[in-house]
Amino acid sequence: MSKDNIAQQYNNMVASIEDAKIYDGRGEYNLYECNKCNNYKVTLYKDKGVTPFIMRCKCGGDMMHTKSSKQAPPSYVKVHNWVRPSLEQTMSLSESMRNHILNGGLILEDELK
Ligand SMILES: [Zn+2]
Numbered sequence: 770m771s772k773d774n775i776a777q778q779y780n781n782m783v784a785s786i787e788d789a790k791i792y793d794g795r796g797e798y799n800l801y802e803c804n805k806c807n808n809y810k811v812t813l814y815k816d817k818g819v820t821p822f823i824m825r826c827k828c829g830g831d832m833m834h835t836k837s838s839k840q841a842p843p844s845y846v847k848v849h850n851w852v853r854p855s856l857e858q859t860m861s862l863s864e865s866m867r868n869h870i871l872n873g874g875l876i877l878e879d880e881l882k
Contacts, residue, residue, distance in 0.1 A: 772860065778871045779856045786817055786853075786873055793817045798838050798848070805830025811842050816853040818875035851875040858882075 770778075794814035801810045803826040810824070810832060824832040842848065854862070858881055859870045870876065 775860060775867065775871070776856060779859055782871055782873055783853075789817075789873060791817070791819060791873060794820070794837075794851075796839060798840065798842060799834055800836040800838075801832040802835045803828065803830045803832045808832065810849060811846050812849045812851055812877065814875070815850045815878075816875055818851070818853055819869075819873050820851050820875050850878040852878045852881070854881055 795817055797814050799812045799814075799820070801812065801824055803809065806826065806828040808826050808828065808830075812820070814820070820834075822834050826832045852875060854870060854876055859867055861882070862870065862876075866876065
Protein backbone atom coordinates (compact mmCIF):
# COMPACT_ATOMS: atom_id res chain seq x y z
CA MET A 770 0.00 0.00 0.00
CA SER A 771 1.38 3.43 -0.91
CA LYS A 772 1.58 6.24 1.62
CA ASP A 773 -1.22 8.07 -0.20
CA ASN A 774 -3.45 4.99 0.07
CA ILE A 775 -2.73 4.64 3.76
CA ALA A 776 -3.50 8.32 4.34
CA GLN A 777 -6.76 8.05 2.42
CA GLN A 778 -7.87 4.93 4.30
CA TYR A 779 -6.89 6.49 7.61
CA ASN A 780 -8.88 9.66 6.90
CA ASN A 781 -11.93 7.68 5.75
CA MET A 782 -11.81 5.59 8.91
CA VAL A 783 -11.52 8.65 11.18
CA ALA A 784 -14.37 10.38 9.33
CA SER A 785 -16.73 7.41 9.73
CA ILE A 786 -15.78 5.95 13.12
CA GLU A 787 -18.22 8.05 15.18
CA ASP A 788 -21.15 6.69 13.16
CA ALA A 789 -19.73 3.17 12.79
CA LYS A 790 -21.91 0.43 14.27
CA ILE A 791 -19.23 -0.83 16.60
CA TYR A 792 -19.07 -0.99 20.36
CA ASP A 793 -18.26 2.37 21.95
CA GLY A 794 -16.30 1.59 25.11
CA ARG A 795 -15.07 5.10 25.87
CA GLY A 796 -14.69 5.58 29.61
CA GLU A 797 -14.74 1.85 30.24
CA TYR A 798 -12.03 -0.09 32.09
CA ASN A 799 -11.22 -3.61 30.99
CA LEU A 800 -9.39 -6.31 32.89
CA TYR A 801 -7.19 -8.81 31.05
CA GLU A 802 -5.95 -11.84 32.96
CA CYS A 803 -3.26 -14.33 31.96
CA ASN A 804 -4.30 -17.98 31.81
CA LYS A 805 -0.81 -19.17 32.79
CA CYS A 806 0.66 -16.79 35.37
CA ASN A 807 -0.76 -14.20 37.78
CA ASN A 808 -0.13 -11.30 35.43
CA TYR A 809 -2.99 -8.95 34.61
CA LYS A 810 -3.52 -5.68 32.79
CA VAL A 811 -6.12 -2.96 33.24
CA THR A 812 -6.95 -0.90 30.17
CA LEU A 813 -9.10 2.16 29.52
CA TYR A 814 -10.72 3.14 26.22
CA LYS A 815 -9.71 6.70 25.33
CA ASP A 816 -11.12 6.49 21.79
CA LYS A 817 -13.94 4.64 20.08
CA GLY A 818 -12.57 1.61 18.28
CA VAL A 819 -11.89 -2.08 18.17
CA THR A 820 -9.77 -3.75 20.87
CA PRO A 821 -8.49 -7.33 20.98
CA PHE A 822 -10.07 -9.96 23.19
CA ILE A 823 -6.71 -11.66 23.77
CA MET A 824 -3.23 -10.22 24.24
CA ARG A 825 0.04 -12.11 24.51
CA CYS A 826 1.52 -12.19 28.02
CA LYS A 827 5.25 -11.86 28.73
CA CYS A 828 5.18 -15.48 29.98
CA GLY A 829 3.92 -16.74 26.61
CA GLY A 830 0.39 -17.30 27.90
CA ASP A 831 -2.74 -15.54 26.71
CA MET A 832 -4.20 -12.56 28.50
CA MET A 833 -7.94 -12.78 28.12
CA HIS A 834 -10.45 -9.99 28.55
CA THR A 835 -12.39 -11.08 31.64
CA LYS A 836 -14.13 -7.99 33.06
CA SER A 837 -15.48 -4.57 32.07
CA SER A 838 -16.29 -1.75 34.46
CA LYS A 839 -16.97 1.99 34.47
CA GLN A 840 -15.33 2.16 37.85
CA ALA A 841 -11.65 3.10 38.06
CA PRO A 842 -9.37 0.55 39.71
CA PRO A 843 -7.48 1.42 42.93
CA SER A 844 -4.80 4.05 42.39
CA TYR A 845 -1.91 1.57 42.74
CA VAL A 846 -3.05 -0.24 39.58
CA LYS A 847 -1.40 1.01 36.39
CA VAL A 848 -3.96 1.76 33.67
CA HIS A 849 -2.98 1.31 30.02
CA ASN A 850 -4.88 3.52 27.57
CA TRP A 851 -6.38 2.30 24.29
CA VAL A 852 -5.80 5.07 21.75
CA ARG A 853 -6.06 5.76 18.04
CA PRO A 854 -2.56 6.61 16.79
CA SER A 855 -2.03 9.63 14.56
CA LEU A 856 -1.55 9.07 10.84
CA GLU A 857 2.18 9.58 11.26
CA GLN A 858 2.33 6.99 14.05
CA THR A 859 0.21 4.59 11.99
CA MET A 860 2.68 4.87 9.09
CA SER A 861 5.51 3.66 11.32
CA LEU A 862 3.70 0.53 12.59
CA SER A 863 4.12 -3.01 11.28
CA GLU A 864 1.85 -3.92 8.37
CA SER A 865 -0.47 -6.13 10.44
CA MET A 866 -0.79 -3.50 13.17
CA ARG A 867 -1.34 -0.80 10.54
CA ASN A 868 -4.17 -2.82 8.97
CA HIS A 869 -5.72 -3.23 12.42
CA ILE A 870 -5.64 0.57 12.91
CA LEU A 871 -7.04 1.25 9.41
CA ASN A 872 -9.94 -1.08 10.26
CA GLY A 873 -10.83 1.03 13.29
CA GLY A 874 -8.57 -0.72 15.77
CA LEU A 875 -6.94 0.87 18.79
CA ILE A 876 -3.46 0.34 20.22
CA LEU A 877 -2.11 0.57 23.76
CA GLU A 878 -0.52 3.98 24.23
CA ASP A 879 2.62 2.49 25.76
CA GLU A 880 3.27 0.50 22.56
CA LEU A 881 3.61 3.74 20.59
CA LYS A 882 6.94 5.50 20.33
ZN1 LIG B 1 1.38 -14.75 31.88
